[in-house]
Amino acid sequence: MDGIGKLFSGMNAAASGLSAERARIDVIARNIANAQTTRTPEGGPYRRQVVHFEPILERLAGGGSRTTGVRVSRVAADVATPLERIYDPSHPDAGEDGFVWMPNVNTVREMADLITAMRAYEANLAMQEEFVQMAERALRLAQ
């Protein structure tokens, strides 16, 4: 059972990576969808959301801990990137001076993030399929 348990803990780690990367892809999609949103319930334009990851730690019996996967620790607004300010007096949310505060979403940057997230998702998926094939090869030994 220990052998298969080790195999399964590897599969669980890859699965946690899949879930985390999918959460990142969801947030990127939300950012791109809101690239032109100038009014939010919180007031002001939409702010780009960023996903923060953290390792899942497992306590070891003899003290200390080891990493068994990854998870999303929080999704927070990006306050470091400044909001865009454009001149468009016809915009319903334009101020007295004709300027509008636009979201701090850069679509090109989001697309680049999307590609890295998708590559990471695929890598985790390949890892999982590798574990399945390892198990199948081991089973073939018994036949």
Next chain:
Amino acid sequence: MEIHGTNDLLGRLLAAAGERSRVIATNLANENTPGYRRVVLRFEELLRGALEKGGGDLSKVIPRLEEDLVTPARPDGNNVDLEKEMNALRQNRILYESYAAVLATRLEILRSSIESGR
């Protein structure tokens, strides 16, 4: 009797793995049902627990369906995660194939011992 007991246990493990794939399919079907909690089928760890306590009658250990209240839920109260279920499905397939392979080998040994006695 020993042969029958082990084969019976392997048969029950196979049945539990088959049932588990149905449970996972139900979880996947309810991925968007508000308030739905994913269900898990526990059997192997109950057997392990019984063995650690000194064995006893393993035929009395039966599979148990439990709602997963540990995995955090989304705002709609649902805690089904697509990747988690796919992972469970793959692991369950490995378990199913392992049980089937062991059972097939044992039955093959039984068959050849019967035939050698003729």
